[in-house]
Amino acid sequence: MTATTSSTARQTMTIARGINSGLRAAMEKDPKVLLMGEDIGKLGGVFRVTEGLQKDFGEDRVIDTPLAEAGIVGTAIGMALRGYRPVIEIQFDGFVYPAFDHIVSQVAKMRARSLGAVTLPLVIRIPVGGGIGAVEHHSESNEAYFTHTAGLRVVCCANAEDAYWMIQQAIETDDPVIFYEPKRRYWDKGEVDTSAPQRGLYESRIVKEGSDLTLLAYGPMVKTCLQAAQVAEEEGRSLEVIDLRSLSPLDLPALIGSTQRTGRVVIVHEAPTFGGLGGEIAARLTESCFYHLEAPIMRVGGYNVPYPPSRLEEDFLPDLDRVLDTVDKSLSY
Amino acid sequence: MSDTPVDFDAPQNNAGAAARPPRATDPLAAINASPAVGDGGADMVQLLTPEGQRVPNATYDPIIGALTDDELRGFYRDLVLIRRVDTEATALQRQGELGIWASLLGQEAAQVGAGRALRPQDYAFPSYREHGVAWCRGVDPMNLLGLFRGVNHGGWDPHEKNFHLYTIVIGAQALHATGYAMAIQRDGDVGTDDPDRDAAVISFFGDGATSQGDVNEALVFAGVNHAPVVFFCQNNQWAISVPNEKQIPSPLYQRSSGFGFPGVRVDGNDILAVYAVSKTALDHARSGQGPTFIEAFTYRMGAHTTSDDPTKYRVSAEVEVWKHRDPIERFKAWLVREGIANRTFFDQVEAEADELAASVRKRCLAMEDPEPTAMFDHVYVEEHPLIEAEREQLRTYLASFEGSH
Ligand SMILES: Cc1ncc(C[n+]2csc(CCOP(=O)(O)OP(=O)(O)O)c2C)c(N)n1
Ligand SMILES: [Mg+2]
Numbered sequence: 001m002t003a004t005t006s007s008t009a010r011q012t013m014t015i016a017r018g019i020n021s022g023l024r025a026a027m028e029k030d031p032k033v034l035l036m037g038e039d040i041g042k043l044g045g046v047f048r049v050t051e052g053l054q055k056d057f058g059e060d061r062v063i064d065t066p067l068a069e070a071g072i073v074g075t076a077i078g079m080a081l082r083g084y085r086p087v088i089e090i091q092f093d094g095f096v097y098p099a100f101d102h103i104v105s106q107v108a109k110m111r112a113r114s115l116g117a118v119t120l121p122l123v124i125r126i127p128v129g130g131g132i133g134a135v136e137h138h139s140e141s142n143e144a145y146f147t148h149t150a151g152l153r154v155v156c157c158a159n160a161e162d163a164y165w166m167i168q169q170a171i172e173t174d175d176p177v178i179f180y181e182p183k184r185r186y187w188d189k190g191e192v193d194t195s196a197p198q199r200g201l202y203e204s205r206i207v208k209e210g211s212d213l214t215l216l217a218y219g220p221m222v223k224t225c226l227q228a229a230q231v232a233e234e235e236g237r238s239l240e241v242i243d244l245r246s247l248s249p250l251d252l253p254a255l256i257g258s259t260q261r262t263g264r265v266v267i268v269h270e271a272p273t274f275g276g277l278g279g280e281i282a283a284r285l286t287e288s289c290f291y292h293l294e295a296p297i298m299r300v301g302g303y304n305v306p307y308p309p310s311r312l313e314e315d316f317l318p319d320l321d322r323v324l325d326t327v328d329k330s331l332s333y
Numbered sequence: 334m335s336d337t338p339v340d341f342d343a344p345q346n347n348a349g350a351a352a353r354p355p356r357a358t359d360p361l362a363a364i365n366a367s368p369a370v371g372d373g374g375a376d377m378v379q380l381l382t383p384e385g386q387r388v389p390n391a392t393y394d395p396i397i398g399a400l401t402d403d404e405l406r407g408f409y410r411d412l413v414l415i416r417r418v419d420t421e422a423t424a425l426q427r428q429g430e431l432g433i434w435a436s437l438l439g440q441e442a443a444q445v446g447a448g449r450a451l452r453p454q455d456y457a458f459p460s461y462r463e464h465g466v467a468w469c470r471g472v473d474p475m476n477l478l479g480l481f482r483g484v485n486h487g488g489w490d491p492h493e494k495n496f497h498l499y500t501i502v503i504g505a506q507a508l509h510a511t512g513y514a515m516a517i518q519r520d521g522d523v524g525t526d527d528p529d530r531d532a533a534v535i536s537f538f539g540d541g542a543t544s545q546g547d548v549n550e551a552l553v554f555a556g557v558n559h560a561p562v563v564f565f566c567q568n569n570q571w572a573i574s575v576p577n578e579k580q581i582p583s584p585l586y587q588r589s590s591g592f593g594f595p596g597v598r599v600d601g602n603d604i605l606a607v608y609a610v611s612k613t614a615l616d617h618a619r620s621g622q623g624p625t626f627i628e629a630f631t632y633r634m635g636a637h638t639t640s641d642d643p644t645k646y647r648v649s650a651e652v653e654v655w656k657h658r659d660p661i662e663r664f665k666a667w668l669v670r671e672g673i674a675n676r677t678f679f680d681q682v683e684a685e686a687d688e689l690a691a692s693v694r695k696r697c698l699a700m701e702d703p704e705p706t707a708m709f710d711h712v713y714v715e716e717h718p719l720i721e722a723e724r725e726q727l728r729t730y731l732a733s734f735e736g737s738h
Contacts, residue, residue: 038575042645043645046640067542067572067575067580070546071544071546094502095502095503097502098547133483134432134433135481135483136486137501274719303708304719305712305720305723308708309480309485311482312702312703312707315727316708322730325730
């Protein structure tokens with residue numbers, strides 16, 4: 001598919017390293033890009049995503065902030081007002097809430113309030129999701145709060161190449177971007193073509209083509225869905241897997257196209273289903289593809305409970321079996 | 334160290350106090366230049382030197398004098414036992430029995446000193462590292478291990494021992510503590526002079542937490558309400574990898590004056606000083622005279638948690654400096670010098686610690702995972718149709734695997 005790309009630009013790296021390299025490239029390209037967050041300097045972040053960057057770019061551009069998320073996002077707004085492009089690291093998904101007010105009331109609305117005079121090109125990086133055996137507040141999937149907020153763009157990478165390119169594209173975007181990183185996949189390796197991005201930030205990607213049913217996923221669930229599709233294939237069922245990549249905006253034309261081809265859709269995310277992104281996608285696809293659908297659009301997600309203690313997370317999180325179980329239900333219509 | 338009495342009725346004198354060590358030019362310059370080896374400075378209340386020498390102090394001596402030998406030996410026992418529980422928990426984590434553990438190593442005196450100054454009707458709001466306070470409140474260590482093992486989110490009844498659940502979201506509990514104290518005021522349970530009725534609240538948090546809006550808002554609410562709350566900050570010099578100098582623009586114990594109430598820095602590795610200062614502040618609160626901010630100057634001897642690698646950001650020489658300020662060694666030296674405890678006693682405590690560790694290990698290994706459907710329990714008071722439907726859905730789903738391998 002990418003035969004024109006020179007092989008020298010291909011490198012194998014983890015998702016964490018992909019983001020790290022992407023951040024480095026963005027900082028080299030634009031002196032206004034700076035990083036802010038807790039423990040991102042000497043330590044390189046608790047996931048080591050910013051490793052080495054303070055050493056190379058200095059403490060003025062890689063800022064170990066005081067322990068205050070509202071403070072981080074609030075001061076990043078001020079920095080952006082003076083022309084900087086702050087990239088914030090929130091240490092864990094469950095610790096973004098102290099900054100929620102600034103993100104929802106200030107970051108998201110500044111452009112509309114100023115009638116377009118002010119743009120806030122912030123990127124807020126959030127390691128997201130469960131599956132790492134952590135204590136509470138370290139495993140949440142809170143994307144629906146932000147996709148529900150007009151004025152924010154929300155994206156989520158699922159492989160090393162996207163990690164590398166999407167973070168750079170997010171930084172170049174003049175709108176504020178919530179950038180989700182699938183924390184349990186940080187150490188998954190993949191090939192990265194560092195010569196040029198393969199697609200735009202808001203485009204979805206067909207990870208595997210199929211004809212019987214479409215699996216829609218993002219972040220950590222892309223891998224799960226791909227595995228499910230491989231198992232299904234051995235049993236003679238052809239599942240298409242699409243990585244949404246962008247959660248807001250949605251790449252609706254591509255999703256509609258796949259839905260019309262397969263007639264069946266299962267949406268998979270770790271977040272609880274009630275009021276979640278899956279419901280929004282299902283509604284929109286139903287509105288556009290009603291006569292193509294062979295079965296109701298179904299969702300597989302977390303249960304609608306507080307994220308459970310880690311010993312129960314395997315039961316809470318969608319896995320291969322639960323995805324296939326729902327696929328069976330859809331196919332039985 | 335100062336034996337200047339802390340005047341709890343007046344905002345503190347802010348003169349002098351930053352704990353910056355001198356910049357040295359000798360080979361130890363790197364260590365000496367590290368603010369994290371500061372000794373607390375002249376304003377710090379210390380009743381026992383690191384060598385275990387008693388420093389006279391007109392204000393606090395009567396409080397120490399009122400302690401019985403039994404109580405003093407009890408302090409020692411607390412220190413040793415909770416350290417042993419902590420060591421065992423760390424080992425259990427290494428063996429995969431706990432997901433993670435946050436060690437209190439080095440902070441035992443700060444926690445036991447404050448914990449033993451509490452009365453049963455007082456209420457404590459911990460962060461996630463207050464195993465020593467939990468111990469003093471009579472909370473079974475297995476509750477703490479359960480959280481770190483991942484079988485629950487704490488799960489103990491806070492009202493049983495007046496010890497709130499661990500709070501992992503940094504600083505949130507400072508507001509809860511203040512609100513609880515405001516409720517105590519409304520119940521009239523302050524300033525009655527009835528020692529069994531007057532109550533105070535104590536909120537524990539770290540140096541890093543003082544940056545959070547929540548903590549600063551708590552100081553405002555406490556200040557304007559003269560709430561019976563003690564803010565007990567364990568300044569262990571580090572917030573994961575971030576040292577005091579990047580977090581704290583001026584000495585913490587001076588901060589409360591801006592909120593209208595007194596603050597005091599105490600040697601957090603000196604159990605006598607911590608007990609005396611905490612008791613004074615709690616009495617002050619119970620008698621209706623309002624909040625106090627205590628900065629317990631101490632050190633996080635271990636990693637932030639078992640997931641952390643401190644060699645990435647701090648020099649081991651710093652840890653060596655603090656080893657000489659160990660809270661247990663200095664107290665033991667003093668007990669021996671005073672003839673309060675002898676070899677037999679120390680041997681007994683050791684034996685008890687061995688037994689406790691063995692029991693903690695055994696009970697940890699026996700801790701079973703909850704039923705998967707337990708995640709639906711206790712989400713709401715009243716029945717909720719979605720919860721009921723999903724509980725049933727999970728039950729049916731799990732049943733579909735029965736019979737298959
Ligand atoms: C709101 C929030 N942000 C970030 C974190 C991640 N975190 C956990 S502990 C910690 C450092 C806390 O330092 P300090 O308050 O000094 O307490 P210590 O761990 O040293 O006892 C951080 C940043 C968190 N738990 N909550
Ligand atoms: Mg600390």
